Amino acid sequence: MLTRRTLLRGAAAAAVSGPLLAACGDGGADNQNTTERNQGVRLPAYAPSTVVKPDLPGNADGLLDAFLSYPDPPVQQFTGPPLTGGTVSAFVLTGSPVPPPKENNPFWQELDKRLGTELKLTITPSAEMAAKFSTLITGDDLPDLIVPALFLPNGVPAGIGNLPQWMATKCTDLTEYLGGDAVKEYPNLAAISTAAWKQCVYNGGIYGVPVPRGVAGTLMFRRDDIVQKVGADPDPKSFAEFRDFCRKVTDAKANRWAIVNAGGLMFLVQQMLGGPNGWRWDGAKLTHQVESEEFRKALSDVVAMYKEGVVHPDSFAGNAPTKRWFNAGEAVLTADRYTAWPQYYAENVAGPAFKISGMRPPKYDGGGWAPTWQSSAGATNNFTVFKKADKGRVKELLTLCNYLAAPFGTAEFLFRRYGVAGTHYTMQNGGPVYTQAGVTQTALGVRYIVDAPDAIFIPGNPEATKTSYEYQKAVIGTSVPDPVIANGLFSDEWSRKQPVLGGIVNNGQNDIIAGRQPLTYLDEMIKNWRSQGGDKVRQEFTEQLQKLGVK
């Protein structure tokens, strides 16, 4: 019988399944994923969609379009289904509870009808993605569409290496269908940003279609309603003022702390100091965040702040319910992805007074705003590869993807995301609000096959939408990307060791902040990080950056 122990053993087996993946290759496949080849790829020509006009326009820096209400009536982009029969199978992930099976799921049935094909989905919970994926690829019976990567496009963080080699042997190079102007045959795919496409490049070709996201990434959410009540200055101008802010809003007797966890403080203080976002490349040397002086300085500041008691006391518990603390007003700040705005409003229990916005990091010593960090996942959430197939089939699948990428504001998007009016959602104040049937039936994971460019939209709350848009507009121009992500680099070692290396940094950081280790332990942490793979990763990335001639 399966016990916890055998499960752990199983996870370990999955972690070492790399060699097996290599065995899928033809031996010569190893050399295909080189910087030179990837650099020469003809990326899809970018042609922004003009189907729907946003209320607040985005820009080329990565600011997203914003909508104050869902266009009414929505624009009908297509006149009929994209396909005419047959089945399409897909391996997708979901972050939601599993949806009802097709025979009990009117949304799924309607989706099949609108797509003109029978959609067969293997839905996998995101937490089990790595184990399931390693077994899937051992068999030859692959579905048409496969989501191989979970949230990080440059390799699967749970430790599946040799992804490019596997793709080279089993998946379709989409360059001839999508490269350059060829993508214009699929206008909704052409509307996806170049940055997102870059993250689908492997083995000198375009190996997938992206699920794009804004590069704005994580921000510091602030409970404006509470800050106002306390009478604190919501926008500190330096680290010292920020520290005062935290002291002022903390009131342990009232069960309220400044921030949900110390990780959020590290995130903000490093930005104040101008620390590297992931990695720093100075044209000759690549430095990881944990090795930087800014990390050291931020850590010592955060240790001091933690001692003062401004952090939620339960924050080191596993799976701490930080969203709930923030919503309940137990904490005034929380670092979260920009996509969390609607959820906070949807789950708000503070009534109509509830108001949140983004807190910009000031420069450490004052004198203006510090640049923020762009998303560590770049411009995508994930990407989807196509099983090797004949030309006709690939074109069919791309036509389907074009339909599934219908932009925000269209009737197709509204159906795909929210289902059928009346059954799955109701329109309230210009925004769709799910019914219970909507929540359970629409969570098919189809949105992780491909998606339209993301838009800022908080249903039924135009004011909050404006706040979110204005915040993003303010930070996006000066925000800094992770050089490794921005240049589309791939390191096999990184794709395997990311969980281990991330663990060293996270656990060490937590030990130091919680006072279980002295600050000097950081040196040992860095030593561990370097010896357990960090140096090798650095070497792999450095060679690529040098070949690319990145300054």
Next chain:
Amino acid sequence: MKALKALLLTLCCALVVVPFVGIVATSLSTREQIVREGGFVIIPDQITFAAYEALFTGGVVPRAVGVSVFITAVGTALSLTTTTLLAYGLSRPGSLGHRPVLTLVVGALLFTPGIIPGYLTVSTLGLLDSYWAVILPAVVSAFNVVILRAFFMEIPAELVESARIDGAGDWQILTRIVLPLSKAVLSVIGLFYAVGYWNAFFTALLYLNDAAKWPVQLVLRTYVVNQQQLGVDQVGAGSLPPQEALQMAILVISIVPILLVYPFVQRHFTKGVLVGAVKG
């Protein structure tokens, strides 16, 4: 002294009972109260069955409970049959292939296959996406075979011998003499198997691609581990039940059926465990 004992026992009981009560109470509470009380409610102000309604109207959970009941019932029956036959064979000295088979069983105790060999075996046998993929790989547990064999070997040889003199064959000896004497150990082993099948989620995850065939534990996992109720970008949640209530409600749903089995085997349980412990 008595009062102190009572207090101590009450405290021990509370350690077990309070979390259970909390799970049930949270599953019946409103979002406001759950948020106010930090995610864990002991006494609900106002009872709401919204979480249960949501789970049962979705169509996923009742079906998953049905799947789990099927897997558990069929699996346990098969496991008990095969384990008994194997253990009986191994308990008779001189049976065909006695040594090599015993070595295999002990070998299986020491080495378990990894995920990928297991998957390849199941896939080659054409069992993917079938309930048998969850049942068959777990049908014989070497540990239980060893326990049961030890128990069978302790049955006085005289009993078996006298039966043989009376003309009974092995089949009759097993069904008429050995099994009636082994009710206690069989019910314990049956319970081990049943709990194992009921809790199986990882094999189901690997071998069942069609989510409609998922057992309740795997569905439970998507509620509890994924942490997110909705997904969620651009979502208006309206008046849906809170995530914590849903998690606790499905926890209750997944615990209750297997809990119902205990009273039926409880009277054998203590005896069975002791037998295994002392004579094994």
